[in-house]
Amino acid sequence: MVGYQFMGKAHSHAYRDLPFFFDTGIKPVQKAISGRNESAVKKAAERFGWESYETDWRRLIEREDIDVIDIVTPNHTHAEIAIAAAEAGKNIITEKPLALTLDEAQQMYEAVQKNKVTHMICHNYRFSPAVQFTKKLIDQGRLGKIYHFRANYLQDFIMDPQFPLVWRLKKDVSGSGVLGDIGAHSIDLARFLVGEFKEVVSMMETFIKERPVGEMTEGLSAVSDNSTLGEVTVDDATAFLARFENGALGTFEATRFAGGNRNKNKFEINGEKGSVRWDMENMNNLEVYFHDDEPGLQGFRLINCTEEFHPYAGAYWPAGHIIGYEHTFIHLVHEFLNGIANNYQPSPNFEDGLKNQKVLVAVEKSAESKQWVNV
Amino acid sequence: MVGYQFMGKAHSHAYRDLPFFFDTGIKPVQKAISGRNESAVKKAAERFGWESYETDWRRLIEREDIDVIDIVTPNHTHAEIAIAAAEAGKNIITEKPLALTLDEAQQMYEAVQKNKVTHMICHNYRFSPAVQFTKKLIDQGRLGKIYHFRANYLQDFIMDPQFPLVWRLKKDVSGSGVLGDIGAHSIDLARFLVGEFKEVVSMMETFIKERPVGEMTEGLSAVSDNSTLGEVTVDDATAFLARFENGALGTFEATRFAGGNRNKNKFEINGEKGSVRWDMENMNNLEVYFHDDEPGLQGFRLINCTEEFHPYAGAYWPAGHIIGYEHTFIHLVHEFLNGIANNYQPSPNFEDGLKNQKVLVAVEKSAESKQWVNV
Amino acid sequence: MVGYQFMGKAHSHAYRDLPFFFDTGIKPVQKAISGRNESAVKKAAERFGWESYETDWRRLIEREDIDVIDIVTPNHTHAEIAIAAAEAGKNIITEKPLALTLDEAQQMYEAVQKNKVTHMICHNYRFSPAVQFTKKLIDQGRLGKIYHFRANYLQDFIMDPQFPLVWRLKKDVSGSGVLGDIGAHSIDLARFLVGEFKEVVSMMETFIKERPVGEMTEGLSAVSDNSTLGEVTVDDATAFLARFENGALGTFEATRFAGGNRNKNKFEINGEKGSVRWDMENMNNLEVYFHDDEPGLQGFRLINCTEEFHPYAGAYWPAGHIIGYEHTFIHLVHEFLNGIANNYQPSPNFEDGLKNQKVLVAVEKSAESKQWVNV
Amino acid sequence: MVGYQFMGKAHSHAYRDLPFFFDTGIKPVQKAISGRNESAVKKAAERFGWESYETDWRRLIEREDIDVIDIVTPNHTHAEIAIAAAEAGKNIITEKPLALTLDEAQQMYEAVQKNKVTHMICHNYRFSPAVQFTKKLIDQGRLGKIYHFRANYLQDFIMDPQFPLVWRLKKDVSGSGVLGDIGAHSIDLARFLVGEFKEVVSMMETFIKERPVGEMTEGLSAVSDNSTLGEVTVDDATAFLARFENGALGTFEATRFAGGNRNKNKFEINGEKGSVRWDMENMNNLEVYFHDDEPGLQGFRLINCTEEFHPYAGAYWPAGHIIGYEHTFIHLVHEFLNGIANNYQPSPNFEDGLKNQKVLVAVEKSAESKQWVNV
Structure with a gap:
């Protein structure tokens, strides 16, 4: 996961809580989280249950033990990270909006298409x-x-x-x-x-x-x-x-x-x-x-x-x-893993x-x- | 009152019920209602408590026992009736919208201004x-x-x-x-x-x-x-x-x-x-x-x-x-009579x-x- | 009508407003209202549309131009008035509760039964x-x-x-x-x-x-x-x-x-x-x-x-x-007059x-x- | 945990999800769950994240690696289990009602008092x-x-x-x-x-x-x-x-x-x-x-x-x-662990x-x- 603020928390929780309620055949493992501020990202890793942390998102993409990149950073960074992740063959979830400009968005879409990775955008509602x-x-x-x-x-x-x-x-x-x-x-x-x-x-x-x-x-x-x-x-x-x-x-x-x-x-x-x-x-x-x-x-x-x-x-x-806000993320991640497990492109x-x-x-x-x- | 359908009923009721709840100094008397269909307007007069009826609205305007003209006819007739009423020095309530066109509306406004009558439009809400x-x-x-x-x-x-x-x-x-x-x-x-x-x-x-x-x-x-x-x-x-x-x-x-x-x-x-x-x-x-x-x-x-x-x-x-829909008309008429009684132009x-x-x-x-x- | 406070107002309004909305065959005429305080009852008569007033309810019952007695006085007076009204052959509406005691209530019921008058109690809801x-x-x-x-x-x-x-x-x-x-x-x-x-x-x-x-x-x-x-x-x-x-x-x-x-x-x-x-x-x-x-x-x-x-x-x-609280009284009076007009005992x-x-x-x-x- | 149905699920989830949101100083470890039906309890253990399972609740109480006994069985079994757990010095959460009879309830209360364990009853609302x-x-x-x-x-x-x-x-x-x-x-x-x-x-x-x-x-x-x-x-x-x-x-x-x-x-x-x-x-x-x-x-x-x-x-x-039903259990367990960590008896x-x-x-x-x- 790249980023660790409000949305970082919501996504982290979804990975953690999903297997308790749903069986998708794939059990997510929270491998690593990245952020530029080492002390903050370290704390987030502990709090949100990530096994390790990185201070450069490029390291996450290089790591072979990571199959999914989840982007919860400010919007102007989505495109660069997502394209790099797609090129590395990682499956991707990104926060909305997709990008700052239509151009960027187009490039991101082409990158995931070309590299045949599974991709979602986090319209959780x-x-x-x-x-x-x-x-x-x-x-x-x-x-x-x-x-x-x-x-x-x-x-x-x-x-x-x-x-x-x-x-x-x-x-x-x-x-x-x-x-x-x-x-x-x-x-x-x-x-x-x-x-x-x-x-x-x-x-x-x-x-x-x-x-x-x-x-x-x-x-x-x-x-x-x-x-x-x-x-x-x-x-x-x-x-x-x-x-x-x-x-x-x-x-x-x-x-x-x-x-x-x-x-x-x-x-x-x-x-x-x-x-x-x-x-x-x-x-x-x-x-x-x-x-x-x-x-x-x-x-x-x-x-x-x-x-x-x-x-x-x-x-x-x-x-x-009743259930609450956080469950919308669980369902989104459920759909994402289902797509990977059953080889279809989720929405x-x-x-x-x-x-x-x-x-x-x-x-x-x-x-x-x-x-x-x-x- | 000119007209006798849905709005005719609502306005008639307001005149009738107003004095029970409010004392404006003026007690409305439901003199006459007009409509082109004699049997229908006769029935409406009885039902809604009007003392008499006319089959031509021009007769209402001619009558000296009438001080207020209330227009609840379809919209394309508002202008002609209102201008005639204003010229005759009658105070006027009309249903909305004021007129079909801006021109008509302008003329209507000028007519009431020139003739210094009290006027309201029935935005009852x-x-x-x-x-x-x-x-x-x-x-x-x-x-x-x-x-x-x-x-x-x-x-x-x-x-x-x-x-x-x-x-x-x-x-x-x-x-x-x-x-x-x-x-x-x-x-x-x-x-x-x-x-x-x-x-x-x-x-x-x-x-x-x-x-x-x-x-x-x-x-x-x-x-x-x-x-x-x-x-x-x-x-x-x-x-x-x-x-x-x-x-x-x-x-x-x-x-x-x-x-x-x-x-x-x-x-x-x-x-x-x-x-x-x-x-x-x-x-x-x-x-x-x-x-x-x-x-x-x-x-x-x-x-x-x-x-x-x-x-x-x-x-x-x-x-x-609680009170209901009809009371909004009572309050509007109350404001109208207050304006006449106390010599101000209501809204x-x-x-x-x-x-x-x-x-x-x-x-x-x-x-x-x-x-x-x-x- | 005997009494002229909160319920006096609600009942008076019902008689006045009923014919506007409903046709029961009988059109109520608000003949007289009574109360012990002459200036108050006089004012109530004017405000609520009663043709005359009395300062002793017994006078109402004596009057031959009155067919219906409506009792809106405090509870301890219901029995005496209702029984006298029934004996005089008047139709009766009374406020609830019927009486102070079961004995009184029983006597009231017997009085209306014996005298075959139409009777209602005002459970308006x-x-x-x-x-x-x-x-x-x-x-x-x-x-x-x-x-x-x-x-x-x-x-x-x-x-x-x-x-x-x-x-x-x-x-x-x-x-x-x-x-x-x-x-x-x-x-x-x-x-x-x-x-x-x-x-x-x-x-x-x-x-x-x-x-x-x-x-x-x-x-x-x-x-x-x-x-x-x-x-x-x-x-x-x-x-x-x-x-x-x-x-x-x-x-x-x-x-x-x-x-x-x-x-x-x-x-x-x-x-x-x-x-x-x-x-x-x-x-x-x-x-x-x-x-x-x-x-x-x-x-x-x-x-x-x-x-x-x-x-x-x-x-x-x-x-x-929407309609409001007062309409429940209109419907009750409507049912009362219907009972009289069509010769059945309403509830x-x-x-x-x-x-x-x-x-x-x-x-x-x-x-x-x-x-x-x-x- | 003893039992694994509706409440077993709710309590299990609370232990699992608590550390994500709250830091009580104590991090719960889901050691073992028990139930008489081996295949069902095994499945429940996997699904709800328990490290092991037992088919006899007495085994749970004997185990030294277990500090808390959580009782979510039908009501007639609460007393026996809770008293045994208290005698073994385990901290206890039990579902409501405490017991079938007042006698049982009294004995349960005395057992936890005597053994100075931390105890709660699951009135989660x-x-x-x-x-x-x-x-x-x-x-x-x-x-x-x-x-x-x-x-x-x-x-x-x-x-x-x-x-x-x-x-x-x-x-x-x-x-x-x-x-x-x-x-x-x-x-x-x-x-x-x-x-x-x-x-x-x-x-x-x-x-x-x-x-x-x-x-x-x-x-x-x-x-x-x-x-x-x-x-x-x-x-x-x-x-x-x-x-x-x-x-x-x-x-x-x-x-x-x-x-x-x-x-x-x-x-x-x-x-x-x-x-x-x-x-x-x-x-x-x-x-x-x-x-x-x-x-x-x-x-x-x-x-x-x-x-x-x-x-x-x-x-x-x-x-x-918004949050939902399951969070009430998280808060209850949070209070329980807080009590243990800070040496007070929660309610x-x-x-x-x-x-x-x-x-x-x-x-x-x-x-x-x-x-x-x-x-």
Whole structure:
């Protein structure tokens, strides 16, 4: 694993916890983690259960005892690491967004294709049982033709103007702001559930233009009192309208300025025959509405997706005993290992990452040009 | 009152029920109602408590015993009636949208200005106690600078392709579809709570292009099996992004194709210091979040706006005993009569209607030009 | 109408508003209201739309232009007035509980039986469309055999120890405290939906034993700073377990000390085939669960009971446009007039009031004896 | 660990996952698991990560490399195993209820006292961050004097009459039915949050008296078609009223016949200054109401207890990223190891188990005697 912060923790846990609940035929061994700061990476290795550590990611790729490279570093480093890993024949999981630019993303995709490695991009929210169940309902035609996809991903952790200018707020490191960080997740959910994007029109805004220079500590809650101010070069909020290739309409909003919404990743889908609503903060629940329910008895059903009938849920606890955020990563890694074990290319993968990036780029272009942009 | 269908019923009830709960100094007398179909208007007069009826609205305007003209007819007739009423010195309430075109709206506004009559436009949702309370919180600075206004007005009553081609689906009668019918309400709430619009970009869609010719019966639930099809000339769904003059961002969506959402008129506002959420289907409730609540105890408060501290609520029942949709009209009429009694021009009025129309027009233009349009 | 406070207002409004929405063949005329305080009753007559007033209820009963006596006075006066009204051949609506004692209740019931008048007791919550719809589902066997009825009626308006010693807190005037005031409503809902009680065991408690002498003002929110304290002679909270004749189990709790619950009148029913949940604070909603829904898609449906398929709802507004507390009274009066017009004895009536009183008495006895008591 | 079914899985996972999130100074090593069925226990050992297995629990106790005995067997075996373990100086975690009888429970408590081992009973729900946070609020006096504790623990997994006669439905193995299985959890929450019980009165019912002989499979969802029927000797539903020593009133209901409630373990507490509501199915959320919130702005706050301010939550993910059922076990084991490491006796322990058992016994006695019973 390359990197060891928030996502490093989430991925590490998934490798560790997966075999307890699922049997994929492959049992992951946490060989090594890398990071430039030796004392920090050493501590992370111990804490997160890695057998060894390296201070240069290139060493990981050289090591023959390593089959999988998991990239959880800041976005501007994804491309170089992933391409090197692919060339070395390693299977790869990378955090989203795939890359900073479309070019990079394209090269990454070509590298994994050429080297025939297994690859995934970490759009973990797909792997909530409720979302997987939604996909199943859609594939079975239970919602009919889709009319609307309505997504909000709302956070509030940087509303304080004293929140420091962390790497996620710098364009050269992160590529974009809230759009690439969490908007990308909504885009992935839309592609997964509705289909490909045709065109978009957007607006992007930075509410707080300057912030104290500094880094955040664990927990995302850090507030600096550093008096040196630096420029915020990414979006605090992005909203866009979309038309999908199948005729559905999409509305998207991603913001870090929606007070009281800690991690409100939600969507509603309206189809010809039914609707669903989902909200990550109560991720075990799915609201489902069917038009053909008996008149007078029509209403959204609140389904606790913790039953054996719901994807992945059967591996855990009896109905009504909920799971949480970290389990989405377990399911993603499960799918990854399944792909390796059974020789198929799992999703979402670098192709999905590339298509996602195309939407991200179109959204950014639209914000500049103030026009609709084809994806 | 001119007209006697759904809105005719709602307005009639407001006049009748107002004096029971509120004392405005003026007690409305339901003098006469007009409609072209004599038997229908006669029946409506009896049912809704009007002393007399006319089959020509011009007669209402001629009558000297009538001080107020209330226009609840299809949209293409608003201008002619309102201008005539203004010229005759009558005070006027009209249904929204103000008119079919900006020109008409402008003329209507000039007519009421010139004739110094009291005028209102029936954006009744403003008058929910929870919305009025939200306005108060904003005016007191309790939410701070507004960052986001996020509105959805979702319905589903025409999803069945057999639902007939009623007047609301014909552009020459209604002006626009879901945008002018319910999107206009969201625009009014935004103007009331956030401020004036600067620019918009939109998309509009008609999912069902042809429908059986016919009219709906009371209750909006009619389905025709008429085999003659006619063209739907208005939008089934409209979504738009907006920037407000004060820098806030707005996202809007109005649709009649959101299954399971009978009348889901909702919004969320995120400000520097707090947020609110409201939903007409549970209109007595307001969710309020304050950033300065104690750490660990921050969360949306579910406030049942039925207490004496909430606008209008004190006139009804003890706390926790809810009111409904019809009461929003009572409050609007109360404000109207108050304006007459105390010699001020209440809101929302024709000026609001005109400004609203400018937004509607900009949204329509943007859908055509595929570009941002200044309001 | 005898009396003119909170319930006087609610009943008066029902008579006034009923004909607008419903056609029962009989149009109520608000002839006269009585009260001992002339200036207060005069004001109430004007405000609530009564043609005349009396300062002695006996005069109402003597008047030949009056066909219906509606009793909204404190509980200790119900019996005398109702019996006199019955003897005079008047039709009667009375507030709950029927009387202070079982004896009185029995005499009242005999009086209306003997004089063949139409009679009702004002358990208005039955008349919420969602509750009526629940009754229909149960009668159709949609829930199967009932296992559980779970009712809470929670309020908080007297939690402040400075809240005055109003008549509702004195046993000689009100008969009992929270039990007779709101617990009686839960009992009525149980009898309506589940069936007759077999036996009960209870506990009753008075948390604040002494309060400032005084009366409350309109809105139930008054707090006195009167320094003379008087003894609270009724229960602040009552809870009881019940077995129904059909084998179902019931749990009941009524309290005025449940902070944050303004008027939380709710129940859940669990049957062999399904369950329902209802809460008066969101009275338009009904949650319904069916066991035979498809596996994986089972969950409580949130039904907004505002459609033509829901009892009474068709008389109002399109689906999704909610009604409120006051409409339950309109429906009750509608049922009353229907009974008179069509010559049947509506429910809930004095017989229901008597049976309800038997449960109340059994609950009180059980609290004293600390044993189960047969109803 | 002795036993390997549902609870065996939950406890095993806790040992495995604990060190990833928490550093207690002691790192648990999963030495051995025992069970009578060799092939099943072998499989469980592999799956759940135990280094070895035994087919006789006595062997576990003899082994010197084992410091902790975790008992997750059916209830009738708890006493013998726990006492043997205590005599051997092992630290002990046992599933609830402590034992079948008060005598057994007393002996178990004496054994751990005498042998000075660390002991806990697995009332895991205490360890939800929201519940721990509630405890903190109460201890800080934020709710004031407690008036009401209102608990429901509702399930529905045995409603089908074809659900087999598993060990949980046999009194000789399980001691009691729904009361000891899940009612005991509500009792523990009450003791933890409110205080000791003074007296109770109850009713218990078995709705389905006979069931097909058989055992359930993993997931609790098994239905047998075995035609041999056996007698259900425990309660399907139990409800009871309680008075606490501090004057609070309690209402409790535990049932397996509440359709649609998969694992609805919820409570509401009403105190002089505030109220809280919690529901295990959305265990990360806590609703909190404060009386001293500003008038007009009073309402239950929906708090997502995933912030660093909430007990245990800081060890996981950023705010808004939820955890699940299994984490309650991690926290319990964390507390257990902390107790060992820091030489204090954690709670809930055998003393809590004994006190809980006294309440269970009183509830059962009351159901028989139909009278209030002192605890």
